[in-house]
Amino acid sequence: MANKSPIVEINSLYKSYRKGNQIISVLNDISLNIDEGEFLALMGPSGSGKTTLLNLIAGIDKPDSGVIKIDGIDIASMSETELAQWRALNVGFIFQFYNLIPVLTAFENVEIPLLLTGLTKKERREHVEMTMELVNLSDRMHHYPGQLSGGQQQRVAIARAIVTDPTILVADEPTGDLDRISANDVLDLMERLVQELSKTIIMVTHDPRAAKKAHHIIHIDKGVLNVHPQIDF
Amino acid sequence: MYILKLIFRNAFRHKLRTSLTIVGVAIAILAFGLLRTVITTWYLGVETASANRLVTRNAVSLVFPLPLSHKDKIRQIEGVKNVSYGTWFGGIYIDEKHFFANFAMQPQSYLAIAPEIVIPSNQKTAFFRDRKSAVAGRKLAERYGWKIGDIITLKGTIFHGNWDFVLRGIYKGRDQNVDETAFFFHWEYLNETLRKTTHHSWIDQVGWYLIEITDPEMAAEISQKIDQTFKNSLAETLTETEKAFTLSFISMTEAIVIAIQLISFVIILIIMAVVANTMAMTARERIGEYAIFKTLGFGGLHISGLILGESLFITLLGTAFGIILTFPAAKIFSKTLSAYFPVFNITRETIYLDIVASFIVAFVATIFPAWRAIKIRIADGLRRIG
Numbered sequence: 001m002a003n004k005s006p007i008v009e010i011n012s013l014y015k016s017y018r019k020g021n022q023i024i025s026v027l028n029d030i031s032l033n034i035d036e037g038e039f040l041a042l043m044g045p046s047g048s049g050k051t052t053l054l055n056l057i058a059g060i061d062k063p064d065s066g067v068i069k070i071d072g073i074d075i076a077s078m079s080e081t082e083l084a085q086w087r088a089l090n091v092g093f094i095f096q097f098y099n100l101i102p103v104l105t106a107f108e109n110v111e112i113p114l115l116l117t118g119l120t121k122k123e124r125r126e127h128v129e130m131t132m133e134l135v136n137l138s139d140r141m142h143h144y145p146g147q148l149s150g151g152q153q154q155r156v157a158i159a160r161a162i163v164t165d166p167t168i169l170v171a172d173e174p175t176g177d178l179d180r181i182s183a184n185d186v187l188d189l190m191e192r193l194v195q196e197l198s199k200t201i202i203m204v205t206h207d208p209r210a211a212k213k214a215h216h217i218i219h220i221d222k223g224v225l226n227v228h229p230q231i232d233f
Numbered sequence: 234m235y236i237l238k239l240i241f242r243n244a245f246r247h248k249l250r251t252s253l254t255i256v257g258v259a260i261a262i263l264a265f266g267l268l269r270t271v272i273t274t275w276y277l278g279v280e281t282a283s284a285n286r287l288v289t290r291n292a293v294s295l296v297f298p299l300p301l302s303h304k305d306k307i308r309q310i311e312g313v314k315n316v317s318y319g320t321w322f323g324g325i326y327i328d329e330k331h332f333f334a335n336f337a338m339q340p341q342s343y344l345a346i347a348p349e350i351v352i353p354s355n356q357k358t359a360f361f362r363d364r365k366s367a368v369a370g371r372k373l374a375e376r377y378g379w380k381i382g383d384i385i386t387l388k389g390t391i392f393h394g395n396w397d398f399v400l401r402g403i404y405k406g407r408d409q410n411v412d413e414t415a416f417f418f419h420w421e422y423l424n425e426t427l428r429k430t431t432h433h434s435w436i437d438q439v440g441w442y443l444i445e446i447t448d449p450e451m452a453a454e455i456s457q458k459i460d461q462t463f464k465n466s467l468a469e470t471l472t473e474t475e476k477a478f479t480l481s482f483i484s485m486t487e488a489i490v491i492a493i494q495l496i497s498f499v500i501i502l503i504i505m506a507v508v509a510n511t512m513a514m515t516a517r518e519r520i521g522e523y524a525i526f527k528t529l530g531f532g533g534l535h536i537s538g539l540i541l542g543e544s545l546f547i548t549l550l551g552t553a554f555g556i557i558l559t560f561p562a563a564k565i566f567s568k569t570l571s572a573y574f575p576v577f578n579i580t581r582e583t584i585y586l587d588i589v590a591s592f593i594v595a596f597v598a599t600i601f602p603a604w605r606a607i608k609i610r611i612a613d614g615l616r617r618i619g
Contacts, residue, residue, distance in 0.1 A: 052612075060528055060611040081532060088530025095615070099525045103242035108235070113529050115235060160529075 006033035007167060007200050008057060013066030015052055015223075026052045028223040030066070034168075037198040039191070041205055041214035049223040050204045051172055057202060058091050058170045059083045071167050088116045092161030094190075096173035098153040100145040106156045107132065107141040113164045131159045135189060151182025158189060162199065169193070171203040175210050187213045240542035247515075251547060254511045258551025258594070259558060261504035262587050266559040267566060268497040269583045274574050275490055278479035281410045284449035285314075286346060288478040289442040289459055292469035295321075298438030299468050306462055307442060312455045314447050317342035320420060320440040324387030324396060326377075332573075333373055335387060335416035336440070337423040346445045349407040356381065356402035364422045368402035370413035372571060379403075385416075392427065392435070406576075414575035444472075501590050508598035512544050516602030523606045524614025533607035540603045545595040552591035556584055 013030040016023050026049045034040055042050040055061040056068055059075045060083075068076045075086060093099075100109045107128055114124045132138050135155040145153050154174060161169055171190070175183035191213050193199040203214060211217050219226035244251055289307065291297035301318070308316045319338035326333065340361055344350055352360065352368060360366050369379060379385065383400045398418050406413050420439065427433045446455050456472035463470045473481070483490070516523070523536050559579055567577035 055612050058528075084527065084530050084532050086530075087528065093528050095525075099521070099615075101239075101522060101525070103246060104239065108238075111235070112526075116530050 005036065007036040007038075007071055008032070008034035008202070009067070009069040010057070011067040013053075013056065013068065014064045015049070015056060015061070016064055026223050027056075027063075030223075030225055032218070032225060034200060034202060036200055037194060038216065039194045039201045039203070039214045041203050041211040041217045042220060043205060043211055043217055044220035048220045050220045053220065054170050054172055054202060054204050057168070058093065059087050085116075088113060089164060090167040092164070092166040092169040094154070094157050094161050094169065094171035094174045096176040098145070098150075098157045098177075100153055100156055100160075102145050105142050105144055106137060106148065106159075109145070109156055110159045110163050113160060117164060127163055128159075131163045134162070135159045149182065150178050151185050154178060154182070154186050155189060158186070158193075162193060162197075167200070169199055169201045171201060171205075173205055173207075174203060175205065175207055180209075183207070183210065236538070236542065240539065240546055243515075243519075243539070244543050244546050250511060250514070254508060254547050255551040255554065257507050258504055258548055258591070259554035261500050261507075262552050262555025262591065263558045263562055264500050265497050265590060266555065266579060266583055266587050267562060268493050268500070269586055270559075270563060270566075270577060270579055271493055271574070272490060272497075273580055273583060274577055275483060275486070277410055277412075277576055279476050279483065281349065282475040282479050283347075283349075284452070284474070284476070285446050286475040287444040287446060287452060287456055287459070287472050288475050289444060289470045289472040290440070290478075292460070292471040295440070297468070298435055298440060299442065299470065301437045301439055303463060303468070303470070304439075304442065307444060307459055310455060310458050310462065312446050312448060312451045312458075313444055315342055315346050315445040317346050317443045318420065318439040318441065319343065319443065320423060320435065320438075322387070322392065322396075322418075322423065323390045324392075325390060326385070326387055331377075333414050333416055334412070334575075335418075337420040338417050339420050340417070343417070343443065346443055349411045350404045351407050352402045352404045360401040363399060363401055364419045364425075365397070365399055366401035367398035367416060367418035368404050369400060369416050370575075371403055371405050372413040372575065373416060374400070374403045376414075376571060387416075392423065392433065394430070396426075409578050410576055412575040414571060443475075501594065505594045505597050508544060508548055508594050509601065511547065512540060512598045512602045513605075515543065516540055516606050520606065520609055520614050521617040524609065524611050524617070527611050528615070536606045537599065537603040540606060541595065541599040544599045545592075548591045548595040548598070552587055556587055559583075559587075 010030055010032040013027055014025075015027040016025045030053065042054060044050045052061065056063055057070070059078070063076050066076065067074055070090060073086070075083060078086060101112070104112070110128045110131055111124055114127055119127065129138070129141070132141050135158055137152060137155055137159065140148060140152060145156070148156065174190070175186055178186060187210055190201055190203070194201055203210065205211050289299070289303070291299050298320070304316050304318060307313060317339050319336050322335045322337055324335050325331070344352070344357070356368070360368050367385065373379070379400050381400055381403065385398045385400055387396045387398070389396055404413070424436060427436045444459075446452060452474050456474070459472040460470050526536060563577055563579050567574060570577070
């Protein structure tokens with residue numbers, strides 16, 4: 001981790017939510033660096049703040065205070081519109097429930113993020129076909145999500161996440177809704193993305209087997225970080 | 234193209250709900266179109282009134298006659314080109330349910346002043362020659378299967394007895410807006426019969442004068458001169474343009490027209506609520522998907538565009554069906570109520586109003602769901618999935 005320049009730099013990050021009259025503190029003084037090409041697992045009990053931290057890194061939520069720099073850009077000070085534009089180009093999302101649009105085919109789902117890039121239809125088709133090949137789903141391009149297995153749907157979601165070649169990939173429980181074989185396929189694919197394409201992946205998981213694939217595991221408990229360079233399951 | 238495909242597929246995710254909404258919009262547009270046509274038809278006489286025609290009637294009321302002797306005095310007034318006259322007959326054919334307008338008139342001058350009434354020249358000549366003859370509008374003749382030469386008997390209500398007329402002509406309107414359900418006959422026939430058989434107060438009297446003037450801009454001046462001529466006489470006159478004369482009739486029924494107008498707008502409000510409800514349900518179900526779109530970098534405008542697109546698609550499709558249905562419905566309406574609405578044509582303005590109404594419905598129905606979809610935090614939206 002020390003030899004590479006950090007792609008994610010987080011300093012003194014605080015986040016709290018208001019519930020009625022109560023203010024609930026979720027993240028307390030988080031500081032963290034993540035290097036380019038790193039596969040990081042965020043673990044912790046429910047309500048520990050790991051998904052909140054992931055959302056902040058991905059720019060879909062804003063901190064109360066602190067600095068979040070992604071590839072040198074401070075996203076904490078961006079407006080909603082700037083954040084939306086930044087996300088479109090720099091972040092790939094992988095969700096637990098795949099979150100594919102059911103009325104669009106696998107091809108069309110993967111094409112969605114490219115609609116914001118200004119590519120021509122032909123260029124978009126080339127990008128999608130290449131990405132679908134990468135996730136081994138060339139033969140399922142024109143299937144609707146309902147016609148695919150959970151593992152295949154998650155691979156389509158991964159294809160959608162990487163089709164714009166984003167700076168970082170964030171994954172929230174990517175294997176949480178999959179059986180063991182499909183989960184392994186998805187984890188292998190994520191591992192390949194790191195090894196072959198040098199992608200930076202930040203993954204929230206409860207699954208120790210999934211975490212084992214990561215280079216580093218960070219534990220969060222009650223909004224406080226606990227870094228474990230290696231973990232023995 | 235991609236967005237249109239998405240809007241189309243989204244619209245039919247709940248086929249039953251979408252279909253019912255489209256049917257609702259179609260019925261509402263049909264009802265709106267028919268009601269607007271009723272209003273247009275109500276004002277049709279005003280629209281078709283000629284700018285160079287005046288109507289002179291008794292100053293007290295239309296039910297009181299004017300002496301025939303007024304005609305020559307009117308003719309002498311500067312700016313008057315031609316004068317004709319007529320009398321409302323109010324005869325009944327078969328029974329009261331078979332109503333149509335029927336009146337006596339001076340044929341040569343009346344048809345000269347009203348070129349919108351088109352009669353084939355041979356029929357016109359036959360009509361002019363035979364004082365016991367009559368002409369009927371095309372639609373009226375079709376309704377009763379009348380042919381040239383048929384004897385038509387009207388039972389007088391103002392002028393008692395049975396009156397037989399030989400049908401010598403069938404007229405058509407010069408354009409679509411002309412009433413083709415009226416029945417005209419010779420004023421001379423009416424007057425002579427009254428002379429022979431009764432001591433009726435309407436002998437040598439007419440119901441109104443129809444006056445053609447040389448310059449429409451002089452209408453007010455000529456009207457004033459005519460009324461001035463007969464001031465302090467036994468039959469004072471009230472002269473106005475044909476448009477004002479027709480409007481004075483309509484003003485008697487203005488409350489009905491306003492009620493119809495209100496109902497037509499209420500229909501639009503109801504369908505607005507129906508479409509808004511459909512779009513609100515749609516947006517609530519898809520809030521998670523909108524959160525995904527936002528996560529991927531799509532902004533509020535994109536999300537609103539998707540919702541508006543779907544609302545427009547449903548509303549415009551329903552509107553298209555509604556407009557298509559309006560034409561056969563208007564034909565049925567016209568046939569059934571031809572006695573009250575001799576002309577019942579869907580105008581271009583009515584179609585434009587239908588389209589404008591549907592756009593307003595689609596936009597208004599989008600406001601709340603779009604606002605909700607834009608305002609929701611991504612994290613909250615994503616939590617709704619799974």
